[in-house]
Amino acid sequence: xxxxxxxxxxxxxxxxxxxxxPMTWDYHDPGEYDGVCWALKCIDDTDVIILRGxxxxxxxxxxxxxxxxxxxxxxWMGPVHYGFSCGMERMWDDVKKRIGGLDVIVAxxxxxxGRACILTALMTxxxxxxxxxxxxxxxxxxxxxxxxxxKDVPARSYRNAGAWGHDLVxxxxxxxxxxxxxxxxxxxxxxxxxxxxxxxxxxxxxxxxLPLYVRGLAAA
Numbered sequence: 001x002x003x004x005x006x007x008x009x010x011x012x013x014x015x016x017x018x019x020x021x022p023m024t025w026d027y028h029d030p031g032e033y034d035g036v037c038w039a040l041k042c043i044d045d046t047d048v049i050i051l052r053g054x055x056x057x058x059x060x061x062x063x064x065x066x067x068x069x070x071x072x073x074x075x076w077m078g079p080v081h082y083g084f085s086c087g088m089e090r091m092w093d094d095v096k097k098r099i100g101g102l103d104v105i106v107a108x109x110x111x112x113x114g115r116a117c118i119l120t121a122l123m124t125x126x127x128x129x130x131x132x133x134x135x136x137x138x139x140x141x142x143x144x145x146x147x148x149x150x151k152d153v154p155a156r157s158y159r160n161a162g163a164w165g166h167d168l169v170x171x172x173x174x175x176x177x178x179x180x181x182x183x184x185x186x187x188x189x190x191x192x193x194x195x196x197x198x199x200x201x202x203x204x205x206x207x208x209x210l211p212l213y214v215r216g217l218a219a220a
Contacts, residue, residue, distance in 0.1 A: 002043050002105070004156060005217035007050075007134050011109045012210050014039050014052045027098050028128075034087030036115065040095075046103040049095060051119070053110030053137075053210070070142075070179060077121050078145025081173060081181070084114035091115075092122045103131040109210050110169055113138035113157070117184055120150045129153050136213045137167050140181035147184030155185050160207045160216065162191035169206040190216035 003024035013023035013035070023041075034168050037052040070079040073089075105121070108116040114134035120133045133150070137156040160167040166189075173181040194206035202209055 002046055002048065003217070004134055004158075005214060006043075007105065007107045007220075008136055008210065008217055009134060010041055010048060010050050010111075011052075011107060012040075012114070012214060014112075015049050015210065021177060029091075029094065031087075034090040036087040036091040038091060038095075038112075040098055046105060047099045048105045048107065049099070049116075049119070049130075051106075051108035051112030051115045053108065053112045063066065070181075072127070074121075074124060076145075076149060077118075078143045078149070078160065080118060080142035080146055081114055081139070084111065084141050085118050086140075088115060088118045088122060092119060092126070095119070096126070096128065104128075105132045105134060105164045106130045107134040107136075109136040109213070110139070114141040117141040117146065117150065119156075120153055121146060124150055124153065132156075136210060137169050138183060138187070139169055139172050139185055139206045142182075142184075143180055144182055147182060150184055155189050157183065157185055158213055158217070159187040159189050160192055160212050161189040162193060164193040165207055168205055169208045190220065192216040192219075 025039040026042050027040040029038050039050050041048045071082045072079050073085055081113055106116045106119050116135055123129050133153055133155040138157045159170045175181050192212040198209050199206040
């Protein structure tokens with residue numbers, strides 16, 4: 001059975017960091033048409049769908065489209081983060097043609113984690129729910145109705161946190177009376193302090209660095 005550490009490593013591979021060995025995907029969509037970058041890897045008869053976090057200007061724009069403009073695309077899903085939901089119907093139409101295994105895991109980091117929640121809801125509504133959802137550094141993707149709709153899908157959502165601080169991306173969008181964004185499930189804390197090199201590069205968002213999650217799951 002694939003481990004959450006291995007899933008985190010697949011998320012790292014989708015970022016294609018310089019110096020990392022290339023990954024051979026069963027399918028890779030860079031998101032040129034719908035803005036959603038994702039990839040499919042079949043491991044031990046399990047289809048693992050990985051959604052990438054922010055790397056492009058369009059990604060950061062989607063990140064910024066937060067509580068100021070939540071959207072209700074489907075009544076059963078409730079209000080969700082507008083930027084996270086953009087392109088997801090088209091992405092699911094593409095995914096469903098390519099998955100064949102009995103088990104499907106949906107996973108992502110950062111923006112990809114928010115999108116993983118939206119995808120899980122679309123799959124559930126289509127009577128094809130994933131067997132699991134695994135997220136790293138997940139922002140809040142929608143209101144409580146979204147969490148209620150996908151509550152029967154087994155899930156783990158990890159947050160890097162400790163005495164040094166925590167992954168600040170998991171705090172957004174902020175929960176306000178007018179915009180009650182929440183996580184679909186309680187976050188699972190792992191504690192991997194960023195070193196000075198990462199802090200110098202990522203500043204206050206150093207705890208969000210995905211390889212730290214891989215390191216934390218390796219030690220768990």
